[in-house]
Amino acid sequence: MKSSLVDMKKRLTDGQLARSIEIYFPELGRSSPIITSRNYGDSSKALYAQGRRENEWCWINVIEWPPGQRIVNDYPYACSIESRGDALFSAIVVSAISLVTGGKIYDDAGYLCSGHEFSSDEFKEKLLVEVNKKYS
Template sequence: MRDISNAEIELVVMEEFSRRGLKSPKLSLRPYGKGGLVTYVEGVGKEEWCWVRVYEWPSDLSLNFDLRYACSIESRGSDIFSAIVSLSILKAFGNVIIDDAQYVSEGGEMTLSEFSNALEGKLAETKSPE
């Protein structure tokens, strides 16, 4: 069992932001509580930031979907920014997400396709005139 490296996380996050034509965020390792260094993703906007930790899930704890990795993405900033980061991680390391932070949904378990579609809906909402 191992944590996914900052370099591996950076690669998939940068790919997703580039694919969307968005400015690349900065990734760094920062102290997080007493848990050591954790990947910190910082966008260009004041509210664009989140902590990301991806680790290999012990095979005896893989409940559903033959999950190989678990991930924690924490933010009190932009839901959209954090959702894009979440999507990049999901595409690379998983096939299901529990959107308990409610970045794009009411919460609960979602497939990659469901999460991606919900994110696109949120992005369309933010671009439409009121």
């Protein structure tokens, strides 16, 4: 499964993450996804966002970095957005979360540009171009 990360200074609740995503999609002219908490892996739970189309889905999972493994010292948490589905749908989720957290985006999954690091504003700018191409 492909994954991109968003740095987080503080751990957001599932409700805060879900709300940021639900608000952001309509701002881009898209329907809000259905967001639920589901079993993820062996014993944990994670958020699951499901769009209107079959391939629009992703997992949203907050992780805490072990000491010494943080990408940025002031950001002890990260939000991992994982999918094998529609890349643009997942990119919208990434952007929504980054705009709330203010954290840097590591687009390892290549939802917009594989392996690149973005500020939330840089990612949003690139996202808007792709959204306009696909949905205009």
